[in-house]
Amino acid sequence: MIERKYHDLGSMLEDGKVLIIYGARQVGKSTLLEAFLKTTTLKYRLDTGDNLRIRTLLSSGDFEEVLEYAAGYDLIAIDEAQEIEGIGQALKIIVDHRPKIKIIATGSFSFNLSQKVGEPLTGRKITKILYPLSQQELLKEINRFELKERLEEFLLFGSYPEVVTAQGRAKKIRVLNELVDSYLLKDLFQHEKIKSPGILIHLLKSLAFQIGNEVSLNELSNKVGVGIKTVARYLDLLEKSFVIHSLGGFSRNLRKEITSKRKYYFLDVGIRNALISQFNSFDNRDDRGALFENFCFIERIKKHAYEEYYGNHYFWRTYNGQEVDFVEDCDGALSGFECKYSEKKEPKAPGEWANSYKSSSFSVVNRKNYLDFVL
Numbered sequence: 001m002i003e004r005k006y007h008d009l010g011s012m013l014e015d016g017k018v019l020i021i022y023g024a025r026q027v028g029k030s031t032l033l034e035a036f037l038k039t040t041t042l043k044y045r046l047d048t049g050d051n052l053r054i055r056t057l058l059s060s061g062d063f064e065e066v067l068e069y070a071a072g073y074d075l076i077a078i079d080e081a082q083e084i085e086g087i088g089q090a091l092k093i094i095v096d097h098r099p100k101i102k103i104i105a106t107g108s109f110s111f112n113l114s115q116k117v118g119e120p121l122t123g124r125k126i127t128k129i130l131y132p133l134s135q136q137e138l139l140k141e142i143n144r145f146e147l148k149e150r151l152e153e154f155l156l157f158g159s160y161p162e163v164v165t166a167q168g169r170a171k172k173i174r175v176l177n178e179l180v181d182s183y184l185l186k187d188l189f190q191h192e193k194i195k196s197p198g199i200l201i202h203l204l205k206s207l208a209f210q211i212g213n214e215v216s217l218n219e220l221s222n223k224v225g226v227g228i229k230t231v232a233r234y235l236d237l238l239e240k241s242f243v244i245h246s247l248g249g250f251s252r253n254l255r256k257e258i259t260s261k262r263k264y265y266f267l268d269v270g271i272r273n274a275l276i277s278q279f280n281s282f283d284n285r286d287d288r289g290a291l292f293e294n295f296c297f298i299e300r301i302k303k304h305a306y307e308e309y310y311g312n313h314y315f316w317r318t319y320n321g322q323e324v325d326f327v328e329d330c331d332g333a334l335s336g337f338e339c340k341y342s343e344k345k346e347p348k349a350p351g352e353w354a355n356s357y358k359s360s361s362f363s364v365v366n367r368k369n370y371l372d373f374v375l
């Protein structure tokens with residue numbers, strides 16, 4: 001079993017607070033929780049939001065029943081908590097009346113669960129996001145040389161735990177197709193009453209062909225044939241269900257900088273490739289650069305999340321075509337990064353970037369040094 005960044009859940013638990021772990025389906029939340037419970041000395045109760053009886057009890061809002069449910073335990077753990085209506089209020093009842101108790105709740109749909117726990121648990125929650133396996137986590141299993149040797153594998157098949165541990169190309173593809181068909185959009189279809197699933201898939205495929213490119217709502221609206229408001233809503237839901245991650249344009253009020261468009265990356269490149277059924281080898285693909293850029297950005301996001309880095313991320317581009325793939329803004333300090341799968345040429349910082357942001361840094365991320373960027 002690959003050790004996760006959050007393997008020591010006990011160190012994150014606080015009296016009178018709920019530890020909420022968000023993450024897409026199948027990234028390992030339940031495995032993480034069960035592994036911790038096997039080692040804890042706390043007297044615990046584990047339930048799931050899929051259990052109708054527990055769902056009914058915790059949705060009732062009945063003080064006596066809810067407190068009776070938690071009586072005698074040091075720790076309450078609830079997996080798939082987004083399935084329970086009123087879960088936030090039920091957990092508030094417990095922590096308010098049992099201030100020494102510890103609670104863990106996991107959820108695969110941040111929008112749905114955060115709505116249910118947000119207001120009731122204001123000041124009473126700690127939130128963490130669990131991603132597909134990071135290069136940092138894999139470094140505990142294999143060394144830097146082996147990570148580089150397997151770069152093409154990660155760019156083709158991504159980093160979902162079951163995919164990484166699957167043996168052979170055919171099995172990896174089979175697992176990814178199962179993830180897309182059975183799990184990827186389950187929460188959206190189940191909870192958000194998506195009227196046109198086909199449009200949502202069409203939108204995802206459109207994004208899959210445009211990773212690394214700036215796109216506007218108007219462009220996407222024309223491509224998928226629905227209104228801009230519908231596209232905006234679907235994009236928001238896809239981001240909150242951990243399918244995509246958006247990046248806005250950076251500007252400090254220079255008229256020539258683009259801010260009206262966004263870039264969209266997939267939280268896992270294997271999912272992206274499965275959506276468009278493209279698993280051909282790197283010798284026969286023209287999207288190597290885009291995949292490498294997507295991979296590096298998401299691995300950087302994982303790194304920052306696990307290290308509790310709270311800077312902002314952007315892209316930078318001018319109307320005359322000068323660009324920087326990623327910009328990080330932390331307390332006013334700017335860092336620009338350009339991702340290049342090819343190592344043939346070492347690009348320099350764009351002239352307008354260097355002139356406009358003289359105190360910023362600029363680095364090129366390529367196949368030789370990308371581990372320094374993501375580790």
